Amino acid sequence: MTLLLAMGVGACVSIPSENVDPVKNNQATYKKDLRECGEDYPETGSGAHLRQWVGCMKLKGWK
Template sequence: MTLSKLGQYLRGTTFSFLAASILIGCSLYPDENTDPAKNNKVTFRQDALDCAQSYPESGSGTHVKQRIGCMNLKGWH
């Protein structure tokens, strides 16, 4: 395998891994509330903004886990 083909293979593999990670990560974000009265877009948006303000974006990505935990505490699963 030449160096050029190895580089293309690594770029393709890395891109595929990142794309899969993003898709899996997005599917883990809670989108349904256990309380039927709160299970609507307006309440979801309000709770998501509240969690986003409580846990601002960090370079390491830990804010995503913190926001998901915040949404879980608000009844979103």
């Protein structure tokens, strides 16, 4: 049951992976920004953190 729920949440939420600024559109910046979002919004058992990470990444210019 938990596995199905996790798969469902994962399918609905995709973390942006392309930055609108070509200079920041690289893997090192992506990992840094994702790590910062993870620190700001720690993982929760319910999976709510994923939506927060997506919002955080969008604020940083990722789409």
